[in-house]
Amino acid sequence: MDNLALPASKPTLKRLPKFYQYLTKLRAAGRSNISCTEIAREFRLDPTQVRKDLAITGSVGRPRIGFDVVTTLKSIESYLGWDNANDAFLVGAGHLGAALLGYEGFAQNGVNILAAFDCDPAKIGTTIHDKPVYDMEKLFDLASRMHIQIGVLTVPGGAAQEVANMMVLAGIKAIWNLTPVWLDVPDEIIVENVELSASLSVLSSRLAEALRN
Amino acid sequence: MDNLALPASKPTLKRLPKFYQYLTKLRAAGRSNISCTEIAREFRLDPTQVRKDLAITGSVGRPRIGFDVVTTLKSIESYLGWDNANDAFLVGAGHLGAALLGYEGFAQNGVNILAAFDCDPAKIGTTIHDKPVYDMEKLFDLASRMHIQIGVLTVPGGAAQEVANMMVLAGIKAIWNLTPVWLDVPDEIIVENVELSASLSVLSSRLAEALRN
């Protein structure tokens, strides 16, 4: 398992999980192989694009046959690092946090949420979707002692930077940021922003434009 | 109000709301103007990029002074169509749906959620964050009669396509899709996908790569 792993562009990284999900469905339906052409049709992409994306994961296809479904699933899993999951803490057990605690996508994406943290006494000590909710105060201590690598940030915007700082101090390497706040963290910390506001804005302005014409 | 509105690229459309949020903070702090250089520093972007983005909205700056905060906020609002909000229905009042019903970002982004729909009898008839929850059965009827333009999709993946079809039939023009499912809808329907899974996957694979080195 040498894992030379070519670097993929962000767009590629975003398409691969979609292919994965689609391939999973195919496997369940008993399909043993699939062509790039067909995957491309499903997602309205260019077949070459799909081929290039899959090539990065190390998958190889055969003319007239396509790609083996099971092998390709394994290639994607391995390329994306889903085969050895990283432990994560979630901070902010509000509605969004609770939604994410019940999100089955974590396990599938190589992320293993161990616990949630909040400062609301009503939530501390309870469990949400079987995950314990601890006092915010314990975050630093637990995260550093358990060598947690990923932090999921679902606190209100006002607290985001402060919590992020704490995560960094506690040794967390990557932050999945679901707040609308741009986080100021050291360069070596990986931050992925889920910009709900930005996405909504794209929708609303595209609609506004469509309605003008 | 001629609104010739130059078309913006998607990246631009995603950056503008960030600038907006930042400018809002500046306004609250009493700042009257800001340079592209400073905005760029805040978001680690190229100053020219920021200038181009703002230029699209019609904002003009002055050398040595920068952009007027209040005027620029107005330009962005107007460019993104936030000044005349579109009505929306949300379908799927689970945790994620509930989180979004309480999300103050909608109003700010030109989207006005009027109601939620669900098929769970325990939820039907209640309100969540002051929004009524109606029976799914009523979606088509209400959406078509009220000329709802935006649908927010937070149902489980398995129901996504079916609900999307119903939205389209009811005359909805734009779908904000928070399910991991790729929706097959007519070309003229605007779909914005919030790919939680994809975003998480980017995080986890970037972390996997960082840990390899």
Add this chain to the structure above:
DNA sequence: ATTAAATCGAGAAAGATTTATCGATTATAT
């Protein structure tokens, strides 16, 4: 066995986005 059709992989071309360059403008300091 031969032909035809589908698909692959590699590389070139096109398109989109970001970054760099440069002259013009304007507040601030001398």
Add this chain to the structure above:
DNA sequence: ATATAATCGATAAATCTTTCTCGATTTAAT
């Protein structure tokens, strides 16, 4: 008043991403 430094706007260059082209490969049909 003049010089200086910051910033703007426009254009050009560079980079990144997607799409196109084409020869090679492989199954299925004749």
